[in-house]
Amino acid sequence: MPDRHLRPSSGWVEVICGSMFSGKTEELLRRLRRAAIARQKVQLFKPAIDNRYGVTTVASHDGAKWEGEVINHAAEIMEKLEPDTIIVAIDEVQFFDDEIVDVCDQLALKGKRVIVAGLDTDFRGEPFGPMPALMAKAESVRKLHAICMVCGGEASRTQRLIDGEAAFYEDPVVLIGAAESYEARCRGCHQVPHRQESTT
Numbered sequence: 001m002p003d004r005h006l007r008p009s010s011g012w013v014e015v016i017c018g019s020m021f022s023g024k025t026e027e028l029l030r031r032l033r034r035a036a037i038a039r040q041k042v043q044l045f046k047p048a049i050d051n052r053y054g055v056t057t058v059a060s061h062d063g064a065k066w067e068g069e070v071i072n073h074a075a076e077i078m079e080k081l082e083p084d085t086i087i088v089a090i091d092e093v094q095f096f097d098d099e100i101v102d103v104c105d106q107l108a109l110k111g112k113r114v115i116v117a118g119l120d121t122d123f124r125g126e127p128f129g130p131m132p133a134l135m136a137k138a139e140s141v142r143k144l145h146a147i148c149m150v151c152g153g154e155a156s157r158t159q160r161l162i163d164g165e166a167a168f169y170e171d172p173v174v175l176i177g178a179a180e181s182y183e184a185r186c187r188g189c190h191q192v193p194h195r196q197e198s199t200t
C-alpha cells in the first residue's frame with residue numbers, strides 16, 4: 001500500500017456566486033491576480049453566450065480585465081487544458097449545462113484549483129442551471145451580495161425589468177424588441193408576477 005503522504009495532492013473547487021452587480025467577476029479576477037503574482041499559470045474560460053466585452057476578455061464592472069477563452073461546451077475545457085496550468089477559472093458558469101459539474105470534478109481530481117463564478121438564481125429567483133450541483137460539490141462557496149436598488153438592503157436576487165415593469169414568470173429569456181434591464185434586489189423587493197407563491 002503506497003504511503004498516503006506520497007499521493008499527489010488533490011485540487012479543489014471554489015464557487016463565487018450571487019446576484020447581478022454583486023461583484024462576482026471582480027472577486028474572481030482578484031483571486032486570479034493573486035495567483036499571477038505567485039507565478040501560477042491560469043486558464044480562464046467563459047461560455048460563448050456572453051460577449052459583452054469582446055470574445056476574449058473577461059471584464060468586471062470595476063474595469064479589471066483578464067484574457068479568457070470562449071468555449072461552447074464544458075468538455076472543451078479538458079481539450080484545451082495545458083499541463084502546467086495550476087488554476088482553471090470559469091466566469092458566467094451558470095450558462096453551461098450539467099456537464100460542467102463533471103468537468104470541475106475531473107479538474108479537481110487532476111490536482112487543479114478550480115474557481116467558478118456565476119449567478120446562483122435566475123430572474124425568477126430559482127436555482128440557475130448547474131449552480132446547485134456545483135455549490136453542493138465545491139469545497140468552498142462564497143455568496144456575494146449587491147445593494148437592493150429599491151430599499152438599500154442586502155440584495156440576493158436579480159430583478160428583470162421589461163420596458164420598466166417587472167418581467168412575468170413565464171416571459172421568454174430572449175424578448176425581441178423590448179427594452180430590458182436588470183436590478184439587484186432583496187428577497188422582499190424582488191417581484192415576479194404570475195409566480196406560484198409557496199404557502200408553506
Ligand SMILES: [Zn+2]
Nearest residue numbers: 148151186189
Ligand atoms: Zn429591498
